[in-house]
Amino acid sequence: MAEAAVRELRETAIALVHEAGAAILAVSEAGVRDIQFKGEGTRDLVTEADKRSEAIIVETITRRFPDHRILAEEGTGTGGTGAYRWIIDPLDGTTNFAHSYPLFCVSIAVERAGEMLVGVVFAPYLRELFVASRGEGATLNGRPLTVSGTTELPKALLCTGFPYRLDASTSNLSHWSNFVLRSQGTRRDGAAALDLCYVAAGRYDGFWEFSLSPWDMAAGALMVQEAGGTISMPAGTPYTPESRDIVASNGHLHAAMLDTLAIGRNGHGTTGPVSQSQPVAGSTSSSHEPPPAT
Secondary structure, eight states, X not given: OOHHHHHHHHHHHHHHHHHHHHHHHHHHHHOOOOEEEOSSSSSSEEEHHXXXXXXXXXHHHHHHOTTOEEEXXXXXXXXXXXXXXXXXXXXXXHHHHHTTOSOOEEEEEEEETTEEEEEEEEETTTTEEEEEETTTEEEETTEEOXXXXXXXXXXXXXXXXXXXXXXXXXXXXXXXXXXXXXXXXXXXXXXXXXXHHHHHTTSOSEEEESSOOHHHHHHHHXXXXXXXXXXXXXXXXXXXTTOSOEEEEOSTTHHHHHHHHHHHHHSEETTEEOOTTOOOXXXXXXXXXXXXXX
């Protein structure tokens, strides 16, 4: 694809996340008043900021690129006939936003024929702009990004998330427990797009999550790849824009993360049953007592 065309897509996405981010902050400053719920229960929120952000983004893309397809979280996407598709999360981390917790962002990706070309993620409260283009690297506020150099899981800081619907098959709790015992620390920030950007920036050494949607991962996954990291499905199969689950790492830790996830699925890692004397992070002996909480 022509460099000028990719540049136009990237610059459009950057302008849009800034405009949408300003609208989100305006809602926050005025006070979040309209909070609704999607699906069953009270976990999956949508606010006027989500809707306002998506309207800004979709209207501009539709006007500038009328043949492009749009997949947007709040359902206002269009079914164009062109080869390009925009994948939009107008406000990732809505629950954080509704509680004035500053980890939320706008995420936009553009793909063609299944290949992600551009990813842009903007955290308006933190004023951090993450940008990636296929084959051109990733940046944070214009500075090049590189994944961390951590090579051992017990020295790694990891992150994950939990689905809105919690049941035995999707809760992620067994995996959380396994990683807590095997890593230096495990966090849960509530915004997958930012979590992936933090892997790209070397802030986290790895990330895993299940039951996500394309808009949660598309831009951040490209960010990790362009910063030198590795992404896949939890079983090690290739990640695609339509994947629901993801593992992202600095590359050095990917096999260890996949092995730990296999333990949660079937009771043993990819190389066979786990010894009961397997050391955990923070251990100095064969004791089975868990390490101090992080």
